[in-house]
Amino acid sequence: MLGTERKQQLRISRSLTAAYVFLACVGLQIYASRAGLLEAEHGWRVAMLCLANITLWYGLLRSGLNLRFRDPALTMPQVLAAMTIIVYAYSISDRIHGSIMMLLTLVQVFGIFTMSLRDARLAGLYSLTLMGIVMVYKSITDPVHYPYQVEVAHFVLLAAILPTISSLAAQLSAMRARLQSQKNELAQAVTRIQILATRDELTGLFNRRHMLEVLTQHQKRLIRSGHHRFCLALLDIDHFKRINDTHGHGVGDEVLREFAATLQRALRDTDVLARWGGEEFLLLINDTSPDLAIIGVDRARELLAASPLLAHMPDLKVTFSAGLTGYDDVEELSTCIERADRALYRAKSEGRDRTVIDDAPPPQVGVAGTERLTAAH
Numbered sequence: 001m002l003g004t005e006r007k008q009q010l011r012i013s014r015s016l017t018a019a020y021v022f023l024a025c026v027g028l029q030i031y032a033s034r035a036g037l038l039e040a041e042h043g044w045r046v047a048m049l050c051l052a053n054i055t056l057w058y059g060l061l062r063s064g065l066n067l068r069f070r071d072p073a074l075t076m077p078q079v080l081a082a083m084t085i086i087v088y089a090y091s092i093s094d095r096i097h098g099s100i101m102m103l104l105t106l107v108q109v110f111g112i113f114t115m116s117l118r119d120a121r122l123a124g125l126y127s128l129t130l131m132g133i134v135m136v137y138k139s140i141t142d143p144v145h146y147p148y149q150v151e152v153a154h155f156v157l158l159a160a161i162l163p164t165i166s167s168l169a170a171q172l173s174a175m176r177a178r179l180q181s182q183k184n185e186l187a188q189a190v191t192r193i194q195i196l197a198t199r200d201e202l203t204g205l206f207n208r209r210h211m212l213e214v215l216t217q218h219q220k221r222l223i224r225s226g227h228h229r230f231c232l233a234l235l236d237i238d239h240f241k242r243i244n245d246t247h248g249h250g251v252g253d254e255v256l257r258e259f260a261a262t263l264q265r266a267l268r269d270t271d272v273l274a275r276w277g278g279e280e281f282l283l284l285i286n287d288t289s290p291d292l293a294i295i296g297v298d299r300a301r302e303l304l305a306a307s308p309l310l311a312h313m314p315d316l317k318v319t320f321s322a323g324l325t326g327y328d329d330v331e332e333l334s335t336c337i338e339r340a341d342r343a344l345y346r347a348k349s350e351g352r353d354r355t356v357i358d359d360a361p362p363p364q365v366g367v368a369g370t371e372r373l374t375a376a377h
Helices: 006-034 040-063 075-092 094-112 117-141 148-198 208-225 240-247 249-266 290-306 333-349 367-376
Strands: 230-237 272-277 280-286 320-326 355-357
Touching: 006 040, 006 075, 006 094, 040 075, 075 094, 075 117, 094 117, 094 148, 117 148, 148 208, 208 230, 208 272, 208 280, 208 333, 230 240, 230 249, 230 290, 230 333, 240 249, 249 272, 249 280, 249 290, 280 290, 290 320, 290 355, 320 333, 333 355
Parallel strands: 320 355
Antiparallel strands: 230 280, 230 320, 272 280
16 A cells, blocks of 8 residues: 555655545535435535545555655645645635534645755645635625634734644754754764774775775685685885885875775785785785686786886886785685795895795694584584
């Protein structure tokens, strides 16, 4: 009955809630007809009109046609239609027409929770103008049931109530705007906090803390499944201190940013690169062995050498050294990272601008590793 989409369900439920106003109007017309206070034909005419209105809006909302409009809730059209029907009911209700006015104000109250200030004022002006015209017309054509003294009192009452409701609409509209603004600011703040918590501010890569969380997730997946083995490579920009000392830290920051961007272009979507600290980067290479993982590292090296890293400093050549190793599912992550670090040290010792693979078997499993392995299986 309400559909499956949450926002549509809310819109339909609101429309059906407002339908109680029409049902009250129908009930009042039927009662008046049976009590002899209203012609039966008039009562049934209003009842059919109310039921047709309920069906129309439910059909539009349930079918999804409402989504084509600027306001998918169709609040303003529903409110104007309801007011028109209620004013019509007022014009044919004879001796009970005074009770219909309550329904008019109820519709206006319903609208203020979703309408903008402008729409609420327009709706109030529309109902007051339309009701005023009907009151004048009925006091002339049917002074027995609509004496002008009573109609003047009714109009003055409406003229006092409807602007008051519009004023409440203004306050609610301002409150909604403030709440929405605060909600947006809070969402932006949460997003910034999440970025700061997981990303390196300079390069935009994962930071060390978040990279450890990523590695832990990959470790658990490997222990649990026995598949998806991965390799770790620790990369270090060669002679980075010399770049900082010679060209300044501003250029050093540019080098770090462009180095990270170049490496990411050379990697697969499944690989993860993080800034490990200073000029060091940690690369997680998924579903591969060290002999194959080195292909990706060499591809990054070739891309780095193919063109100047900084367009405004074509003579600045940037290279890197790397230590590469495979992870074994029975070792601590720290052990694997230390092995990659030792391989990186060897790469620097052997002349830099190269990759050294350390595929030595891990040391004997410690207590923590044994417990983790047992729990995973």
